[in-house]
Amino acid sequence: MARKVYVTLTVKAIILADDDANVQEIIDELDYNFSDTTGKAEVLDTTLEESEITDSKLKEYDKATGPCPYCGRKEHWYNDVPLRAFCWGTEKKPHREWHKKVPGKLQPYKEA
Ligand SMILES: [Zn+2]
Numbered sequence: 001m002a003r004k005v006y007v008t009l010t011v012k013a014i015i016l017a018d019d020d021a022n023v024q025e026i027i028d029e030l031d032y033n034f035s036d037t038t039g040k041a042e043v044l045d046t047t048l049e050e051s052e053i054t055d056s057k058l059k060e061y062d063k064a065t066g067p068c069p070y071c072g073r074k075e076h077w078y079n080d081v082p083l084r085a086f087c088w089g090t091e092k093k094p095h096r097e098w099h100k101k102v103p104g105k106l107q108p109y110k111e112a
Contacts (some may be wrong), residue, residue, distance in 0.1 A: 006045075008049075009086075011023070011032075011092075012054075013030075016092070018057075019057075019078075020078060022075075022077050023053055023056060024053070024075045025057055027048075027051045027053075029052070030048065032046060032048065032091060033046070036044050041083055047060060053075070058075075058078065060077060060106055061076070061083070061085060061102050062074055062075050062076055062101050064086070064102060064104070064106050065085040065100045065101075065103070068087040068089075068098050069098060070087065070089065070095040070098055071087065071089045071090070071093065071095055073087055073090075078102070081109045082101055082102065082107055082109045083101070083102045083107060083108055083109055084099045084100060084101050084102065085099060085100050085101075085102065086098070086099045087099075088098075
């Protein structure tokens with residue numbers, strides 16, 4: 001006899017990401033696979049239900065630039081010299097480009 005058990009796991013991941021990578025996008029596209037090593041069970045399915053970026057340089061930038069005034073998104077895409085936060089909304093709800101320079105001492109590029 002086998003029984004189905006639903007388990008909620010909390011997993012902490014350390015991700016080394018490129019400076020210009022969108023960490024939320026990486027999380028959304030993560031491939032993960034849990035498997036039993038005791039031989040007494042089989043993991044039928046796993047779904048990532050919740051994720052939070054707990055510490056990163058990008059999180060500091062996100063905090064400093066604040067939410068997007070158009071869609072309220074708090075995690076941005078970063079590019080440009082000097083470094084800027086960008087948002088265009090989501091694929092389903094796009095909006096015109098918003099960008100804001102990473103302020104003050106967090107700015108990694110010296111201004112000309
Ligand atoms: Zn936005």
